Each structure stands twice: as structure tokens, then as C-alpha cells.
Amino acid sequence: xxxxxxxxWNSAELYTLYSELGGTLxxxxxxxxxxxxxxxxxxxxxxxxxxxxxxxxxxCQNLKKDGLTYSTRVSVNTALAECSDxxxxxxxxxxxxxxxxxxxxxIGNIVTSAVNFQATCLQIALSVELNRRRKLVDLFxxxxxxxxxxxxxxxxIQSIMLTYLLEELLMRQQ
Numbered sequence: 001x002x003x004x005x006x007x008x009w010n011s012a013e014l015y016t017l018y019s020e021l022g023g024t025l026x027x028x029x030x031x032x033x034x035x036x037x038x039x040x041x042x043x044x045x046x047x048x049x050x051x052x053x054x055x056x057x058x059x060c061q062n063l064k065k066d067g068l069t070y071s072t073r074v075s076v077n078t079a080l081a082e083c084s085d086x087x088x089x090x091x092x093x094x095x096x097x098x099x100x101x102x103x104x105x106x107i108g109n110i111v112t113s114a115v116n117f118q119a120t121c122l123q124i125a126l127s128v129e130l131n132r133r134r135k136l137v138d139l140f141x142x143x144x145x146x147x148x149x150x151x152x153x154x155x156x157i158q159s160i161m162l163t164y165l166l167e168e169l170l171m172r173q174q
Contacts, residue, residue: 052086059084060115074125076102082120083108136170 063082071078080088080100087108092099098107109120119127 056084056087057115059086060112063112064116064118070124071121072125072128074122076105079105079109079122082112082122084111087111
């Protein structure tokens, strides 16, 4: 077959060659392996994509939590622990910048959440943090008119002390 590349093969000849070489499953991958057809870079193998998707889905389902307890503090490692290993490998193959990073953890947590219909610890921690910051902004919004009135009546020493106290309050909130 490789001796005469100009020859056109009909399906009966191709199947005979396939059977002679021990072929039992007819698939594009096997024909590529036999070098009967070319493997192109832009070839999209729906079967391979489906297999990877199923593997990622099963891994995500195995990560499902009881839903009763969540941590409000999450590190990169704990966020990555709630991601499909196969998905993380796929992401790092897409871009080396996605290897074991918070961006990869965020993508993985979104997929895990979508598969399990359940929030992940990373999503809970982010919502808790955003809620804390919103409360802090609301607190300062309410305090601004009062602080402005106080500031106008203060001496320079008092204003320095107030600034110090506000900085301490900010530090404690974080």
C-alpha cells in the first residue's frame, strides 16, 4: 500500500487489508495508526472529545461534597482539590500558564459546580469575602458624614489619632 501512493483504494480492498492486519474495530484512529489516512492537526475527533468529557464529568461527580460544611478560607491547593484532574491536565495542555494556578482552579470549580449543581468551597469563600467587603464599604459610607463633621471640629492631634484608628479598623476587617 505504501509502495503505490497514487493508487486509489476501494472500500473492499481497504477492509480486506484491515482484517488481514488483525483489525476488528473500524475507527478513524486505527486507520491513522495503520497510516492509511493522514492524521491532520485540525482533525476534530468527536469520539475522543466525548471520552474526555465523560471522564471529567465522572471525576467531578466523585468530588461532590455533603454540602453541610464549607471553609470560608481557601488556598490554591484546596481550590485545585475540588477540580477534575483530567480537566486540570487539559487546561495545562491548552496553556502552560494554567498549570496549578488560581485561574485553573476557578475554571475547574465552575465546571465542578455545573456538573454537581452545588457550590464549591472556592465559590463560597469568594461570596463570603465579597459580602464582608460590601459591609465594610457600607460602614464607611454611613460613617463619612459623621467623620467629616468630627474632622472639621478636631485638632491636628485628634485627626491623626482618628486616622490611626481607621487604619487599625481596616486591618482588622481584612
